[in-house]
Amino acid sequence: xxxxxxxRNLWRNRRRTLLTLTAMVVSAALLILSLGVYSGMIDDMLxxxxxxxxxxxxxxxxxxxxxxxxxxxxxxxxxxxxxxAGFAGLLGRTPRLRAFGLLSAAANSQPVEILGVDPxxxxxxxxxxxxxxAGRYLQPGETAxxxxxxxxxxxxxxxxxxxxxxxxxxxxxxxxxxxxxxxGIFTTGDSRHDGRLxxxxxxxxxxxxxxxGRIHEVAIAIADPLQAFAAxxxxxxxxxxxxxxxxxxxxxxxxxxxxxxxxxxxxxxxGILYFATALGILNTCFMxxxxxxREFGLLLASGMRPWGIRRLVLLETLFLGLIGSGLGLVGGLxxxxxxxxxxxxxxxxxxxxxxxxxxxxxxxRAVFDPANFLLPAGMLIAVALVAGFLPAxxxxxxxxxxxxxxx
Numbered sequence: 001x002x003x004x005x006x007x008r009n010l011w012r013n014r015r016r017t018l019l020t021l022t023a024m025v026v027s028a029a030l031l032i033l034s035l036g037v038y039s040g041m042i043d044d045m046l047x048x049x050x051x052x053x054x055x056x057x058x059x060x061x062x063x064x065x066x067x068x069x070x071x072x073x074x075x076x077x078x079x080x081x082x083x084x085a086g087f088a089g090l091l092g093r094t095p096r097l098r099a100f101g102l103l104s105a106a107a108n109s110q111p112v113e114i115l116g117v118d119p120x121x122x123x124x125x126x127x128x129x130x131x132x133x134a135g136r137y138l139q140p141g142e143t144a145x146x147x148x149x150x151x152x153x154x155x156x157x158x159x160x161x162x163x164x165x166x167x168x169x170x171x172x173x174x175x176x177x178x179x180x181x182x183x184g185i186f187t188t189g190d191s192r193h194d195g196r197l198x199x200x201x202x203x204x205x206x207x208x209x210x211x212x213g214r215i216h217e218v219a220i221a222i223a224d225p226l227q228a229f230a231a232x233x234x235x236x237x238x239x240x241x242x243x244x245x246x247x248x249x250x251x252x253x254x255x256x257x258x259x260x261x262x263x264x265x266x267x268x269x270x271g272i273l274y275f276a277t278a279l280g281i282l283n284t285c286f287m288x289x290x291x292x293x294r295e296f297g298l299l300l301a302s303g304m305r306p307w308g309i310r311r312l313v314l315l316e317t318l319f320l321g322l323i324g325s326g327l328g329l330v331g332g333l334x335x336x337x338x339x340x341x342x343x344x345x346x347x348x349x350x351x352x353x354x355x356x357x358x359x360x361x362x363x364x365r366a367v368f369d370p371a372n373f374l375l376p377a378g379m380l381i382a383v384a385l386v387a388g389f390l391p392a393x394x395x396x397x398x399x400x401x402x403x404x405x406x407x
Contacts, residue, residue: 002308002311002312002315003315006312006313006315006316006318006319007315007316007319009288009292009312009316010316010319010320013288013291016284016287016288017284017320019284020280020281020284020320020324021320021323021324021327023277023280024277024280024281024320024321024324024325024328024380024384025324025327025328025331026328026331027273027274027276027277027328027380028324028325028327028328028329028331028332028376028377028380029328029331029332029335030273030332031269031270031273031274031328031332031376032328032329032331032332032333032335032336032372032373032376033332033335033336033339033366034266034269035266035270035369035371035372035375035376036332036335036336036339036340036366036367036368036369036372037339037364037365037366038262038265038266039366039367039369039372040339040340040343040364040365040366040367041262042259042262043367044363044365045255045258045259046225046248046255047127048188048189048190049248049252049255050221050225050228050248051125051126051127051221052126052127052128052131052188052190052193053126053128053193053197054219054248054251054252055094055125055126055219055220055221055248056220056221056222056225056228056231056247056248057219057220057222057228057231057232057235057245057246057247057248058217058218058219058220058245058246058251059074059078059081059217059218059220059235059239059243059244059245060072060074060216060217060218060243060244060246061073061074061216061242061243061244062242062243062244064216064217065246065250065251068098068100070099070169070171070209071171072216073097073171073211073214073215073216074214074215074216074217074218074242074243075213075214075215076095076213076214076215078095078215078218078243079093079094079095079121079215079218081218081238081239081240081243082238083238084234084235084237084238087231087234089222089223089224089227089231090220090221090222090223091124091125091221091222091223092121092123092124092125092220092221093121093124093125093218093219093220093221094117094118094121094122094124094125094218094219095117095118095121095202095215095217095218096115096116096117096122096202096215096216096217096218096219097115097116097202097205097206097209097211097214097215097216098113098114098115098116098216098217099113099114099116099168099169099176099205099208099209100112100113100114100168101114101166101167101168101169101176102166102167102168103148103152103156103164103165103166103198104156104164104165104167105156105157105158105162105163105164105165106156106157108155108156108157109156110152110155110156110195110196111196112148112152112166112196112197112198113196113197113198114166114168114198114200114205115197115198115199115200116200116201116202116203116204116205116206117138117199117200117201117202118140118202119137119138119139119140119142119201120140122138122199123137124221125219125220125221126219126221128147128186128188128199131186131187131188132147132184132185132186133150133185133186133187134159134160134184134185135147135160135182135183135184135185136183136184137183137184138183138184138199138200138201142183142201143201143203143204144178144179144180144181144201144204145180145181145183145200145201145204146164146180146181146182146183146198146199146200147182147183147184147185147186147198147199147200148164148182148184148185148186148197148198148199149185149186149187149188149193149194149195149196149197149198150185150186150187150194151191151194151195152194152195152196152197152198153182153185155195158182159182159185160182160183160184160185161181161182162181162182163179163180163181163182164179164180164181164182165177165178165179165180166178166179166180166198166200166208168208168209170208170209170210171209171210171211172210174210176208176209176210177208178204178208180198180200202215220235225248228247228248228249229247229249231245231247232245232246232247232250233245270375270376270379274379274380274383277380277383278383278384278386278387279387281317281320281383281384281387281388282387282388282390282391284320285313285316285317285387285388285390285391285392286390286391286394288313288316288391289313289391289392289394289395292395293395293398300398306396306397307396309392309395309396309398310392310393310395310396311392312392312395313388313391313392313395313396314385314388314389314392316388317384317385317387317388317391317392318381318384318385318388320384320388321380321381321382321383321384321385322381324380324384325376325377325378325380325381326377328376328377328380329373329376329377332373332376333373335366336366336368336372339364339365339366340365340366340367340368343363343364343365343366344363344364344365345362345363346362346363346364347362347363349362
């Protein structure tokens with residue numbers, strides 16, 4: 001009976017109820033949308049840092065990433081080490097060799113990072129092959145070929161088909177130099193990669209560095225980047241001595257801190273938005289209780305216990321929360337779908353921003369995440385109940401005699 005009575009009471013003042021519901025629906029929908037856009041931004045940042053270059057987990061010698069030591073290398077067979085027992089979610093793994101040197105074309109020279117890759121396996125870990133602005137990616141079995149960044153190509157005056165000269169320090173102390181033919185030019189939006197990265201076949205670089213059969217790291221991609229921390233721990237426990245596993249958070253601590261700060265900012269925004277919503281619900285409930293003081297006094301005088309009055313008012317706010325969260329979920333779902341399917345392109349207004357070791361792309365897009373829907377809905381219901389407690393408590397403490405005297 002109380003449930004039916006609470007639902008009917010909700011619509012006794014339709015205008016006030018609808019205004020309150022509108023505020024609740026708008027706040028829930030906007031929060032869902034903002035969480036989706038935040039998730040999209042984090043997804044873009046993770047993609048530009050991990051799927052374009054680093055990978056999610058990297059196996060290497062313990063001191064390699066701290067100093068990029070040319071001599072901290074591993075056997076090429078390290079790329080074939082067995083996976084930890086029961087490990088799932090592997091997308092791919094690929095061996096790599098890295099060097100730093102000088103790249104020249106005609107009268108122009110630039111310092112570069114040379115990344116030796118397996119053209120057949122690298123695309124299972126990174127997506128650089130999808131970022132080509134001209135030419136093609138490396139092909140299996142190809143030698144003396146390279147894919148370079150667009151900014152680097154512009155500085156050198158190189159185009160697809162151009163010959164460039166590589167000079168670097170070999171592991172045996174000699175100077176390694178050779179010709180490369182530019183087969184492709186990529187654009188990632190990250191100035192570091194576009195301006196200094198050269199991707200070449202692994203066997204060619206092994207020969208240039210006098211490191212035949214050796215690699216510096218094994219890059220691994222998994223299905224969920226946020227599970228890379230646990231995956232790295234599992235790999236570390238199964239690896240032989242002299243090899244360690246590092247997740248992208250170890251390689252890019254500033255990126256990990258940025259994600260934590262994003263999570264904190266999301267909660268702050270949610271708190272501010274729902275605090276304003278709670279004030280609106282509180283105002284509505286107090287006005288309703290004040291207008292119905294005589295009615296509550298009559299119910300108390302008729303034998304209803306104070307807890308029944310309190311329950312009645314809380315049921316009304318619960319219905320408000322349920323309806324508001326339900327409609328807000330629908331609105332947030334539609335807005336998130338639009339931002340995921342279409343989004344907003346800002347490339348004509350702003351350029352990519354390098355932040356915390358990653359690149360924020362000039363676009364707004366949302367990502368579907370169940371938590372982005374369940375959290376706002378649950379918070380809205382909780383906020384409605386908390387906001388309704390004070391009015392419910394006031395109604396339950398009314399003096400029946402005094403309440404009946406009110407006009």
